[in-house]
Amino acid sequence: MRANSLLGTPGARNAGAPKGEFLVEALIRVLGFSTIGFVLLIFIFLFREGIPAFVRLPLSNIFSTKWYPTSGFYGTMPLLLGSLLVTITAIVIAIPLGVATAVFIREVAPSWAREILKPMIEVLAGIPSVVLGFFGMTLLAPFLREFLNLPTGLTAFTGALILAYMALPTMISVAEDALDAVPIGYRNASLAMGATQWQTIWRVIVPAAKSGILTAVMLGMGRAIGETMLVMMVTGNAARMPLGLDAIFMPVRTMTATIAAEMGEVAQGSDHYHVLFAIGMMLFVITFVINMAAAQTMFRKRRRGGLR
Amino acid sequence: MSAQAPTQIPTNRRHLTQKLGYALLATASLIVVVPILLVLGVIFVRGISAINWEFLTAMPRNGMKEGGIFPAIVGTIILIIGTGLVAIPIGVGGAIYLSEYARDSWPTRTIRLAIVNLAGIPSVVYGLFGLGLFVLFLQFGTSIIAGALTLAIMTLPIIISTSEEALMAVPTEFRTVSASLGGTRWQGIRNIVLPQALPGIITGVILGLLRAAGETAPILFTVAAFYLPQLPHSPFDQTMALPYHLYVISTQVPGMPENVQYGTALVLLAVVLSMSLLATITRSHFRRKRQW
Numbered sequence: 001m002r003a004n005s006l007l008g009t010p011g012a013r014n015a016g017a018p019k020g021e022f023l024v025e026a027l028i029r030v031l032g033f034s035t036i037g038f039v040l041l042i043f044i045f046l047f048r049e050g051i052p053a054f055v056r057l058p059l060s061n062i063f064s065t066k067w068y069p070t071s072g073f074y075g076t077m078p079l080l081l082g083s084l085l086v087t088i089t090a091i092v093i094a095i096p097l098g099v100a101t102a103v104f105i106r107e108v109a110p111s112w113a114r115e116i117l118k119p120m121i122e123v124l125a126g127i128p129s130v131v132l133g134f135f136g137m138t139l140l141a142p143f144l145r146e147f148l149n150l151p152t153g154l155t156a157f158t159g160a161l162i163l164a165y166m167a168l169p170t171m172i173s174v175a176e177d178a179l180d181a182v183p184i185g186y187r188n189a190s191l192a193m194g195a196t197q198w199q200t201i202w203r204v205i206v207p208a209a210k211s212g213i214l215t216a217v218m219l220g221m222g223r224a225i226g227e228t229m230l231v232m233m234v235t236g237n238a239a240r241m242p243l244g245l246d247a248i249f250m251p252v253r254t255m256t257a258t259i260a261a262e263m264g265e266v267a268q269g270s271d272h273y274h275v276l277f278a279i280g281m282m283l284f285v286i287t288f289v290i291n292m293a294a295a296q297t298m299f300r301k302r303r304r305g306g307l308r
Numbered sequence: 309m310s311a312q313a314p315t316q317i318p319t320n321r322r323h324l325t326q327k328l329g330y331a332l333l334a335t336a337s338l339i340v341v342v343p344i345l346l347v348l349g350v351i352f353v354r355g356i357s358a359i360n361w362e363f364l365t366a367m368p369r370n371g372m373k374e375g376g377i378f379p380a381i382v383g384t385i386i387l388i389i390g391t392g393l394v395a396i397p398i399g400v401g402g403a404i405y406l407s408e409y410a411r412d413s414w415p416t417r418t419i420r421l422a423i424v425n426l427a428g429i430p431s432v433v434y435g436l437f438g439l440g441l442f443v444l445f446l447q448f449g450t451s452i453i454a455g456a457l458t459l460a461i462m463t464l465p466i467i468i469s470t471s472e473e474a475l476m477a478v479p480t481e482f483r484t485v486s487a488s489l490g491g492t493r494w495q496g497i498r499n500i501v502l503p504q505a506l507p508g509i510i511t512g513v514i515l516g517l518l519r520a521a522g523e524t525a526p527i528l529f530t531v532a533a534f535y536l537p538q539l540p541h542s543p544f545d546q547t548m549a550l551p552y553h554l555y556v557i558s559t560q561v562p563g564m565p566e567n568v569q570y571g572t573a574l575v576l577l578a579v580v581l582s583m584s585l586l587a588t589i590t591r592s593h594f595r596r597k598r599q600w
Contacts, residue, residue, distance in 0.1 A: 021494045025409070031398050032405025033415070035422040035468070038461050042429065045440035100336030108330050109337070117337055119588065124344045126584040128522030130551045131573050134558045135347050138569070168340060198326035219428070226430025228525040229555060256432045256525070263436070263529050268444065280436040284429060291428035295421055 046284055050277035057271060062278065067239040067253075069262065074275045078241045080282070082156070082252035085242045086235060087225045089160035090167060094220055097164070098171035099206075099213060105172070106179040107201050125169035133233030136162045141234060148249065154236035156252040162230055167220035174219055178212020179205060211297050218294040222287050225256075232257035255279045351573050358571025367537040372557055373565060375537075377572055382539055383452075383547035384521055384579065387531070390456030390543070391463055391520045396513055398460070399467030403509070406468070407475035408497055427465035431525040434462045438530040453543040455531025459520040466516035474508025475501060507594030514587040522580045524551040534560075550576040 053062065057074060064075030105117055140162065141153030182205050190200040206213070236251020239258070259276050266272045366376030402419075410416040438458030448454040478501050486496035502509075524532075532552040540547045554572045557564045 021492055024494055028401050028405045028409065031401030032410060032419060034398055035402060035419055035426060035464060038464070039422045039425055041441060042433070042437045042461075045437050045445070046433065049436075049440050097336050097340055100333050101340050104333035104337045108333055113334075113337075117341060120341045120344055122584060122588070123348070123581060124340075126518055126522070126580050127344075127347065128524070128551050128576060128580060130522070130524045130555050131351070131577055132347065134554055134569065134573050135351065137558060138566075139350065165340075165343065172340075196322050196326050198329045199322070202329065222428045226428070226433070228430065228432040229551075233555070233559060256430055259432050259436065260525055260528055263439070277436060277440070280433050283433050287428045287430060287433075288425055291424050292421065294428075295424040298424075 042284070046277060046281050049274060050281040051274075053271065053274035053278035056274065062275065065241050067258075069266075069272045069275070072271070074271065076255070076275070076279060076282070078239050079253055079255045079258050079279065081242050082235075082239075083225055083254040083256070085247060085252060086156050086159050086163060086231060086254055087221060089156065089248060090163035090224045091217065091221050093160060093164035094167045094171055094224075095217060098168050098216065098220065099175055101168070102172045102175035102179060102213075102216075103201060103206065106176055107197075107205065121169050121172055124165060129166060129227055129230040130233070132162050132166065133230040136230065136234035150249055152236060152251060154234055154251055156235055156242065156248050156250065159231050159235035159252075159254075160248075162234060163224050163227055166227055166230065167224045170223050171216045171220035174216035175209070175213050178209040178216065181212060182208045215294045215297045218290055222290040222294070225290075226283065226287055228256040228260050232260050237261065255283055259283075348577070351570055351577060354567065355570035355572075355574030358567040359574065363568075363571060364575070368535070369537070372535060372553075372561060373563070373568065377548075377550070377553060377575065379536060379539055380548040380550045380553040380572070381575065381579075383533075383549040384551075384576075386452060386540065386547060387456055387459060387527070387549055388517050388521050390452060391459040392513065392517055394457060394460035395463045395467055395516060395520075399464050399513070399516070400471050400509060402464070402468045403471035403475055404497060404502075407472045408493070408501070423465045423468055426461070427469075429462075431462065431523050432528075434458055434526040435528050435530060437461075438526060443530055449544060450529070450531060450533075450546050451544040452531055452540055452547055455527045455547075455549075456543075458526045458530050459523065462523070462526055463516040463520050466519060467512050470512025470515060471505070471509045474505040474512065477508065478504045507590050511587045511591045511594075514583050514590070518580055518583040518587070521583065522551055522576065524555055527552055550579065 053074075061072075061074055062076055064073065065077045066073040066075040067078050101117070101121075105114055109117065136158060137154070141155075141158050143153070144150065144155070144158055145153030186204050186208055187200055190204040191197075195203070231254050235254065235257065237253045237257055238251035239253040240250075242248075242250070242252045259279055262272070263276050266276065363376045364381065365378050367378055369375035406416070406419065410419070435458065438454055442448045442454035442457050443450055446454075482500050482504065483493075483496050486500045487493070491499070527549055531546060531549070533546040533548050534556055536546060536548050550572065554569070554576055557572060558569050
């Protein structure tokens with residue numbers, strides 16, 4: 001037994017340890033498993049309040065295209081499409097910036113530039129979304145309205161632009177780790193074959209880090225779809241179907257913004273209340289799927305780690 | 309395909325491509341960084357005129373258009389402390405379990421999946437959860453305790469993953485030596501591993517609490533008061549908080565003086581960024597002092 005714990009084999013119990021110690025270790029075990037309990041609690045309480053919406057209202061109402069809660073129309077399609085439009089636009093903006101910045105930091109930048117970039121990105125990660133939303137409302141939206149000659153600056157595009165920056169810190173740091181995990185031999189082999197640094201980066205290192213970069217994109221997307229305050233403050237909050245080519249330059253309303261804006265005013269137990277929880281359920285399921293998919297690639301990387 | 313390409317392209321053209329490529333990457337990094345500086349700069353320049361002693365220490369007056377933001381500052385500090393009281397023991401305990409006790413088995417993998425999932429749940433969904441469980445089911449009402457508990461669960465994944473990383477970074481030999489001197493496993497953890505990992509754990513705790521300090525959506529329906537010009541008396545009171553206050557005065561109150569809005573944004577930024585700076589300093593100080 002003692003030999004086991006010498007080698008740090010997990011789970012081996014110390015024979016002859018004082019009784020108090022057993023209690024401490026039991027407590028730590030409980031705390032270790034508590035996160036599973038919290039996920040279950042969140043699941044239970046969202047579904048407990050959300051499922052009644054599906055019992056009380058026909059599916060044709062919940063999945064219709066009209067969101068007029070005051071008249072009993074609870075169509076969530078405009079909100080779902082609004083979330084998708086804003087999120088996808090944000091990710092399309094964030095991918096080139098994020099990947100290029102990660103490559104620049106890891107492969108190209110002189111150390112002084114890295115010393116500036118990394119803390120700046122940490123600062124960006126720390127800026128509360130309500131502050132970015134405030135900035136977007138007061139400065140970016142009026143600027144875009146003038147610049148693009150729009151009737152209002154509070155559009156899906158304005159939201160997506162700021163959202164892209166909110167997704168960047170996550171994307172950059174995960175992509176950086178992915179680039180860092182590419183074995184040094186790949187680089188050396190490529191350089192030895194006479195490829196330039198640039199060719200090595202673009203044709204060897206980035207493709208080798210592809211799955212990690214994909215994880216970065218997925219995690220960034222999870223961030224973006226769940227963002228609330230910023231989106232509520234700058235996207236204009238019009239619950240209409242975002243169809244047509246110009247939808248991106250029109251106001252939209254997302255699922256998150258709808259919950260945040262309306263939950264304060266509904267009566268507990270009303271249809272509207274349960275539908276808002278049902279939207280929360282949908283968000284939970286969407287982010288759950290995205291994060292599980294991202295986790296798969298992350299864990300695969302970890303398991304393969306021994307061979308490197 | 310690319311096997312032949314390098315020999316076909318003349319060397320100077322290849323180096324030109326490389327220069328262009330590097331320039332492109334540098335430009336992308338500039339596009340990322342410049343707006344951050346712009347946001348910080350504008351908020352500082354426009355907000356600094358509002359900052360004075362009264363603004364920081366007085367109650368709001370006249371529909372929040374005059375006076376100060378004292379109750380919002382105090383509310384945010386109380387929420388940070390409350391969140392920490394709940395999240396630090398659970399988070400650090402969970403990290404100790406994962407780093408020191410857990411085997412690589414399916415229950416452990418389930419814990420890791422749960423952490424990834426907790427980290428990805430949208431903040432507004434935490435708000436719904438807090439409303440459903442703490443405010444309504446447990447009947448805490450809209451209160452500091454409901455808000456702090458909600459924020460604590462949201463903060464957990466950050467505290468657990470950073471603390472676990474700090475614990476894992478302590479070399480195995482430290483544990484082996486402790487055990488070889490007759491220490492039990494827990495004695496080794498408490499006396500050797502935890503003190504060594506402490507700076508890293510502190511960094512993680514600050515990063516977690518920083519997130520709690522800046523979030524608005526989880527406190528919308530669990531704790532935040534629209535306008536409450538007094539300090540809370542018990543954990544079951546509502547309170548104002550800086551992020552929610554900024555949201556309220558920038559969207560819900562017409563005719564709000566601009567410098568009060570920017571001033572509030574500046575105070576919130578100052579709170580969050582000084583915590584972030586503290587985390588960075590702890591981490592770099594620790595790296596320099598570390599012997600292993």
